[in-house]
Amino acid sequence: MFGTARCETKVTVYERDEILAALDGRLVVSCQAYPGEPMRDANTMAQIARAAVQGGAAGIRLQGIDDLRAASDLTVPVIGLWKDGVDGVFITPTLRHALAVAEAGADVVALDGTRRPRPDGLSLAETVARLRDEHPTVRVMADCGSLADARAAEEAGADILGTTLSGYTGERPRTPGVDLELIASIAAACNAPVMAEGRIHTPQDVAAARAAGAFAVCVGTAITHPTTITSWFAQALTAPAAARPPRADRPRGGR
Numbered sequence: 001m002f003g004t005a006r007c008e009t010k011v012t013v014y015e016r017d018e019i020l021a022a023l024d025g026r027l028v029v030s031c032q033a034y035p036g037e038p039m040r041d042a043n044t045m046a047q048i049a050r051a052a053v054q055g056g057a058a059g060i061r062l063q064g065i066d067d068l069r070a071a072s073d074l075t076v077p078v079i080g081l082w083k084d085g086v087d088g089v090f091i092t093p094t095l096r097h098a099l100a101v102a103e104a105g106a107d108v109v110a111l112d113g114t115r116r117p118r119p120d121g122l123s124l125a126e127t128v129a130r131l132r133d134e135h136p137t138v139r140v141m142a143d144c145g146s147l148a149d150a151r152a153a154e155e156a157g158a159d160i161l162g163t164t165l166s167g168y169t170g171e172r173p174r175t176p177g178v179d180l181e182l183i184a185s186i187a188a189a190c191n192a193p194v195m196a197e198g199r200i201h202t203p204q205d206v207a208a209a210r211a212a213g214a215f216a217v218c219v220g221t222a223i224t225h226p227t228t229i230t231s232w233f234a235q236a237l238t239a240p241a242a243a244r245p246p247r248a249d250r251p252r253g254g255r
Helices: 008-016 018-023 042-055 065-070 095-103 124-134 147-156 180-189 203-212 228-237
Strands: 027-031 060-063 077-079 107-113 137-145 159-162 194-197 216-219
Touching: 027 042, 027 194, 027 203, 042 065, 060 065, 060 216, 077 095, 095 107, 095 124, 107 124, 124 137, 124 147, 137 147, 147 159, 147 180, 147 203, 180 194, 180 203, 194 203, 203 216
Parallel strands: 027 060, 027 216, 060 077, 077 107, 107 137, 137 159, 159 194, 194 216
Antiparallel strands: none
């Protein structure tokens, strides 16, 4: 059953940690564009990040070393990652990638937090430990695909457990919207805070993720990816006539 209660131990940890305290109960906005897209430019991503902060984002998630450097002036915690590849373990897949993300200025390094083999042969625990040897103050966010991933990632030393890979690793079905069941199960089973991420499209989804036990909610596509957002509206106009409201019910003018 979904619930909002968090044990006192978790709350105390959040309050003690400056970055976790800044994100607790707040919105994180992921600012990313895919290769070949018009907005795939580091300065553009930095501008979008600044706009998101102005709108109330308490944290920003950025992909790529150039993007992190371009947004070095941000005054909120930055979650950084480096995607390398398109299949398997490709979100900050190796220690080399993780070190580069930290050196580019990320406050939190997000990496693949699944139990799958990593390209450099290191375990997740070894990656986290060696990253902290070089950057003792950096936090680690593990992008997980299941409860088993989250438990293993917490054991490996991750500070934040993300639901980013739910539905993409074969362990869970891909839900049409946010995976509330996974959020709730991780929140109940683990002490590390849960960041809800993945297929969160509306303010109602954000509220539901928070109610399910997320300490923070990360939204990307629905805020920062105009190609996808535009397609939602364009597709609505091509829906069968029976699915559209009668003309008299449609508002006139405005946006």
